[in-house]
Amino acid sequence: MKKPIKEIGVCSAVLWVLTMALGAGSVCLAQDKVVKVGNIIPLSGPSASVGQQGKNAREMAVEEINAAGGIKSLGGAKLVMLYTDSESKPEKGVAEAERFINTEKVHVLTGCWNSAVTYPTTAVAERYGIPFIVPVSVADKITEQGFKTVFRIAAKDSWWTRDQFAFLRDMEKEFNAKLEKIAFVYENGDWGKGFAEQWKELAKKGDYKVVLDEPYPSTATDLSPIVQKIKRANPDVLLLVSNAADAILLTNTLADYRVKLKAIIGSGGGHADPSFLQAAGKNAQYLFDIVEWETDVNKPGAKEANEKFKSRYGYNLAGESVDAYLAMYVLADAMERAASLDPVKIREALATTNLGSGRGMIVGYDAVEFDKTGQNKHASLVMVQINDIGKGMERITVWPKNARRAGYQPVFPMP
Amino acid sequence: MTRENLQKAFLTLVLIIVFGLPLILRSPTYLHILVLLYLYAYLTTSWNLVGGFAGVLPLGHAAFFGIGAYTSTVLYVQYGVSPWFGMVLGGVLASITGVMIGLPTFKMRGAYFALATIAFGEGMRVMVENIDHLGPFNINGPRGLQIPPLNVGLANLMFTNKEPYYYIILVMLIAVLAVTYFISRSRLGYYLNAGGEEPEAAMSLGVNVARCKLIAMAMSSFLTALAGSFYAQFSLFIHPKSVISLDLSFEIAFIALIGGRGSIVGPVLGALLLRPVSDFSRIYFGATLPGLHLIIFGMVLILVMIYLPRGLQQPLTKAYNGLLNRLDRRSR
């Protein structure tokens, strides 16, 4: 009975061959001076749609930056993009971060959209001291871990929820309508739970009556039970956090069951997905959605950037993709000032960012500047309404009032 | 040299290589990949006690992995208890759960058992996603738990380098391989195999099939949970969708079947093929065309199963035997 020993022998033989192969692969090639950027985003699986948008936006930005001469302080060094698929799985994200840092020797990391992937990957970057730019991943916690190398472009979720309520208050004032009963419906994940926790606080402060607080699995195949619950709770305002598939299903089902509400407010994500408008169509009319950016933003260059993006990829820029686009310009700006590929210098440059102009600054606010935690201080949000004003359903900025599209009168409450 | 000495020499050589590897392979990337490879080999070997020897197909082992990960993490983060202790406690809890779930399910045949264990694993995930606080313990529902990377050291099973993790999981893997080796030669091993293949015949030969399977399940779930705690300390972040996922349960079963179910080296061989395929196809193709790497992974599963339905273990064992024979003959 010597067989098991034999078997162990077999396995070791294979192990040996494999490690040899691995060793050969790890030899690094000398290269010209470039800035290597590792991007960890979901390119397959349930979040593939957002990942693709982010990838396209990054690509467009980097092309522009490189075409304009790259990083001049580094002798015109080009930005080189490396992408990898996280599949929305934390363990894949971590493995890829390790690889990007140790094997590909990237100078900067960006990603990862899913907060669950962003947490552990930023921890990896922090350990190696590699700067990590987070375009979108809204959980407050990401910039509150005490990490020195994490910089977030997007607003954090406490700002999103704060602005949703501020918007509501402003609209009530403007249209002289008092809304009282409020319902929360959100995907049962990190993102939805994070929003819901803060909504609860804000509703208490704002003196709203919470009539429904309902998480749902975003893998649900039938949302009519949820819609029935909403209908029976009879709220004035419905606040939503949804991924794309469920946002579409929920919107259609709400229409099917003729649920009458005074306002529906989304939280970006699924509601901002380019597929959403196409798939929900008329049913999405009058829906409000909070986003970082909208095509009608009154900013020089925004329209051109969107035209270019749309002609290349077939759909509009959205909050997620604009943050990714901007992130590349923030990076380029920091590199220019750092004039070095040393991660410490890059980090310092990022920390002192004050980017107020340039091609990337197509966002509604005035500048990108990071606070001590690495959060973009000025990040602000706008509220859009989906409506048809003659050119099919489109997203129209309505709030803050100074950003409202000229000539548009928001429909509030919903008829 | 005799055949036996040749084998001993070979085994020693392998041990020297795997223990010496971190000295040559300095890159944390590859150490990271290897740690995960060993982890999966370990998990699959543990799974093999039930899925291989006892002849059933459990597809819910992620639940035990999750129990291990959550137990040690909750105890460490909230009470400062050493993860080593949490690891053992998680193992015991998983063991109890394993027996409880095994009691009714082992009566079932093939497909039912597989589906029941899927439901068990998924049910466990849904539970964890729905519970924020379990008594005094904060398990944080769908948001997962983070382990702050403070207090590095062996006592806390937390290190800044990959090497300690590498050696710990390597020792765990060798230990679990040794356990399987001894079980396969013991009465329990014989009984498990017999009960898995022909339960009625086994019973008539004095084998209490159900009890043997339960013992195997208890061991398997215990060992699986240990790996869960290790993983939590290695990745410092756990959440239900990653540690109690159907994907994980499936991947363990894939590795076992690709490597060769019920053989001792099978899990290791399976991990040696599938992990690199999964990692390197993602690295090389993940960004070029979306999903291409998963197509490759799927194709590998299909092709290996079509051409080697008994797993990689069969031809490789044969080749290895041939090699030994030739060396043996030449030395005489």
Add this chain to the structure above:
Amino acid sequence: MAILELRNLIKAFGGLRAVDGLSLAIEEGQILGLIGPNGAGKSTAFNCIAGVYPPSSGEVYFCGEKTNNQKPWDLCRKGLARTFQIVKPFASKSLLYNVMVGSFSRTKKRSKAEEKALAVLKSLHLDVKKDMNSGNLTIADRKKLEIGRALATEPRLLLLDEVMAGLRPTEVDEMVAVIRNLRDSGITIFLIEHIMRAIMALSDRIVVIHYGKKICEGTPKEVADDERVIKAYLGEDYGVS
């Protein structure tokens, strides 16, 4: 004392009584044959005795102990072993492995189990094939292997369920010799068989059942002359096959 006694054993599946009030007894050291047409309930009776399922009513006594609800593995340890009508080898394993599963019921030690198994294989002249995969055996060898596995559990009573079905005449003769040897070594044997030549030659007494009921019992000669038996077997000509 009877080593095995059935008292009014009934086993019903739904409305169908597969075994219907069967009583019989086997003395230690005897060979008892159980015959009857297909579907007469022979294998069901075996399954009740061996603990595969509990009888619907009636009693089973093994070595003077009532064993109605005992499990097969407990009965095995008490000295009851059996073979299956459709052989059930552990097909992916070697012969030695198969027999060792049986011998492990008497020892925990691997070396002892192996020693015992080799002895059993040798007694059945299977020792040369000990490393073969049992799935690749001929039908005769598979049947022998079944007996070998059962023997390795050191039984006092051996239930043999059609161990000669499908064998060639020379193989039947060999098997008859094997069974005689077993009896000579002190094992009581209870066998179901269709091959009349063999059962007539082997049995001390024969029980005939039909539709689960005993219709006749006696020495081979008495049974062969019984009219009811001939009727039950209508068309089946004993002695041939």
Add this chain to the structure above:
Amino acid sequence: MVFILEDTINGILMGSIYGLTALGLTLIFGVLKVINFAHGSLLMVGMYVAYWAVTLSGAHPYLTLILVIPVMYLFGYYLQDIVIKPIFKAESEVREPITVIIVTTGVWYVLDNLTLLIFGPHYRTIQENPLRGKMLELGGMLISVPKLWGFSAAVLTAAAVYLFLQKTSMGRAIRATSLDREAASLMGIKQFKIYNIAFGIGTATAGIAAVTLVPFYNVFPTVGVLFDIKGFIIVVLGGLGSIGGAILGGMIIGVIESVGPQFMAATWAEGIVYGLFLLFLFVKPSGLFGVRYDW
């Protein structure tokens, strides 16, 4: 009370569609004795076929059945013939070849990601179709018309498959193979041909389910996964291999999903489904209509 009734009706309608998605799974299991993990992906393929058929032709969704059924049948037929059959041949002595599970999972990965590669990650719905958003008002209750159609399709399909298996000679050959494949092949039934046909029919029913879903549901590459696990639970609940059991099992799941959330969070209702499923397995492992010991 009217609420409960309304939810129950919705549950039954949606559940029957779940049952329809699981019908092929149970049929394939009944005949081939293997769990087809690619079934959700076959449903997804069916949805894409139906989506494009409706979008390009502008026809009533149910009219596309003329196209979807044969296309899916052939797809299933050749998938089994080319990919799965070799496993059966290699593992001919094994009763439930577990390796097939791995192969079907491989097919699942390949199909889902091939779709992602070809059609991109977008979510699609058919905007203009005569069923979209139609609701039936009945005594204060709202009942979804597309789901009603789906319900009818599910019941009719189940009945048709049942009759096919009972009344036609091909159906009898399939049943004979499912009971005992050796005996059937001795009687001159070509085992693998039957497997191809059974797989084809199973895939075609997934196509019908796809057509019922397309008028009110999104189409995207990973849509099959959402229905996969549900399908497994349904077939076990109904009894593996039982046609009527699949529809009934689907309805049970549908009702729990629909009524449950009115008393608890929807996420818990999901947990209840698993709990009930496990409970059922322990109490009556053969399912509602399953045969006790055969499978």
